[in-house]
Amino acid sequence: MSSESIESIQPYLNPEYWGGHSIGYGPAEAYPPHIPLVGQGQREAKKMLTGRLMSMAKAVPLETYKEGEVFDASSYEPGTLLLFREEHISGNTESFSYDPEEFKEQEIAVRPIGTAPNFHIGPSEGFKSIRDKTRDINYLTRSSWGIVPADGAPPVIFTASTVTTIKIGNSVLLSILDWRHSPIEIGQTRHYEKDGRERIDRINLLDVVAYGETQKKKSSILQAVSKLAFRTDNT
Numbered sequence: 001m002s003s004e005s006i007e008s009i010q011p012y013l014n015p016e017y018w019g020g021h022s023i024g025y026g027p028a029e030a031y032p033p034h035i036p037l038v039g040q041g042q043r044e045a046k047k048m049l050t051g052r053l054m055s056m057a058k059a060v061p062l063e064t065y066k067e068g069e070v071f072d073a074s075s076y077e078p079g080t081l082l083l084f085r086e087e088h089i090s091g092n093t094e095s096f097s098y099d100p101e102e103f104k105e106q107e108i109a110v111r112p113i114g115t116a117p118n119f120h121i122g123p124s125e126g127f128k129s130i131r132d133k134t135r136d137i138n139y140l141t142r143s144s145w146g147i148v149p150a151d152g153a154p155p156v157i158f159t160a161s162t163v164t165t166i167k168i169g170n171s172v173l174l175s176i177l178d179w180r181h182s183p184i185e186i187g188q189t190r191h192y193e194k195d196g197r198e199r200i201d202r203i204n205l206l207d208v209v210a211y212g213e214t215q216k217k218k219s220s221i222l223q224a225v226s227k228l229a230f231r232t233d234n235t
Contacts, residue, residue: 009139014104017111021200022103023090023100023198024091024093025100030194045147048079048147052079062207062209064207066186071183072184073183077213078148081146083115084144084204087112089140090200091135096135096137111204115207184206186205188203190202
């Protein structure tokens with residue numbers, strides 16, 4: 001991560017960049033409740049994620065969701081692999097004071113939308129972190145992997161985070177965290193606040209890079225094979 005001055009982070013404090021929001025500016029809602037995926041469901045999701053990534057040498061989008069479009073995980077089969085561009089800014093409003101109106105006249109920063117995958121140890125392409133420790137404010141953008149797991153619970157998307165590290169061979173190093181956040185409106189700004197700390201985030205682009213398979217399809221194939229074997233035995 002890079003540690004830079006407040007001047008570097010100023011473009012991301014501009015309310016125009018976040019659709020009328022900034023840290024300490026614009027209406028914020030309470031953080032949504034965190035519902036972790038644990039136990040067998042978590043293990044199966046991790047297994048699916050690592051298994052799918054291990055078999056990939058590159059990621060080619062099968063579908064792309066752009067600004068204004070809505071991705072609904074419940075419309076996809078378990079094992080569907082995702083790659084998306086996320087960004088967020090967070091800060092404690094009690095640690096610094098500024099007038100976001102001052103930044104409205106500045107040129108708006110270019111919104112990152114690329115979802116280049118990373119098959120090497122280290123940050124993904126396009127990873128950017130700006131941190132000002134003195135004022136306790138942080139900006140981050142990166143490409144993240146996700147998967148729709150088969151746990152029987154509401155749709156869950158696994159994203160790169162800092163919880164459980166998984167190393168795949170010598171090629172991929174990532175961490176995953178369950179994130180119940182579906183459906184997702186691409187480009188929508190979400191502004192949260194709790195105990196004086198605020199967070200603004202959004203997903204700028206989402207690619208579906210591999211489809212999953214339903215148990216129903218697998219069952220149909222097994223039934224077809226079984227019927228064929230029975231007919232062969234009785235001919």
